[in-house]
Amino acid sequence: AAYAKAVEIQPEHAAAWYNRGNLLFNQGKLQQSVDCWTIAITIQPDLFRAWNNRAAAYDRLDRDAEAVADYEKTLQLNPVFVRAWDNLAWLLATSNHKNVRDPDRAIKLATKACELSEFKDWNCLNTLATCCAENQDFTAAVKWAKQARAIAPEPDRQELDQLVIAYEAHLKAKSVAGKQNEDRGIIRQ
Incomplete structure (x- = not known):
């Protein structure tokens, strides 16, 4: 609830979207976590942990090609x-x-x-x-x-x-x- 409120108050705050994605991922809400990390990445494209975490969610969603692309982007940003x-x-x-x-x-x-x-x-x-x-x-x-x-x-x-x-x-x-x-x-x- 706190992260939902945070992104409502500051919708351009990448860290809030990132943390909300983490929370949703841990709750098993994979597509919602992907959506949050996508917003975080849009706001802050060099947020490598968001790329990595979105890749992990894609993996669990059986979207392996997208996961590979995101892991590769993560490594490009932080080798x-x-x-x-x-x-x-x-x-x-x-x-x-x-x-x-x-x-x-x-x-x-x-x-x-x-x-x-x-x-x-x-x-x-x-x-x-x-x-x-x-x-x-x-x-x-x-x-x-x-x-x-x-x-x-x-x-x-x-x-x-x-x-x-x-x-x-x-x-x-x-x-x-x-x-x-x-x-x-x-x-x-």
């Missing part, structure tokens, strides 16, 4: 904003839209997020693990998931443990299939 590197990497690795999905680029972006955070942000490490897994590099996925787990808060460790188990199962399956092919004299290049 050291770790969260945008991480968010864009996650989206490119996990999108259900073939025209958006790009696991190779996702790995590069996730690596950049990890570098910017000095490999100390467990969310970024988890994203890198996911990107590697989506690119069928389960050895790297296990490595990064274990590093993420080592520094994650206790409540998040169980989920990371499950990811490590899943990635290791893929490695084991690949190893068994490779052994079976060797036993049959099949060479795969």
Whole structure:
């Protein structure tokens, strides 16, 4: 109610629209949050967090191409904003839209997020693990998931443990299939 009143009193106040968008997003009112951030961006085009947050809302609304464009704009405005590197990497690795999905680029972006955070942000490490897994590099996925787990808060460790188990199962399956092919004299290049 306070942000609604603030934008009513000062409709040209970008921060009020930005904060109202955050509140609506947290209430699950995604399209309304998009509308607020769009107004904030119109008033203050360099408000990179509004671009990032609108991208996150677009992602949840399954509007992935728009999310990618907004994450890229965020990075143009603030090339050291770790969260945008991480968010864009996650989206490119996990999108259900073939025209958006790009696991190779996702790995590069996730690596950049990890570098910017000095490999100390467990969310970024988890994203890198996911990107590697989506690119069928389960050895790297296990490595990064274990590093993420080592520094994650206790409540998040169980989920990371499950990811490590899943990635290791893929490695084991690949190893068994490779052994079976060797036993049959099949060479795969």
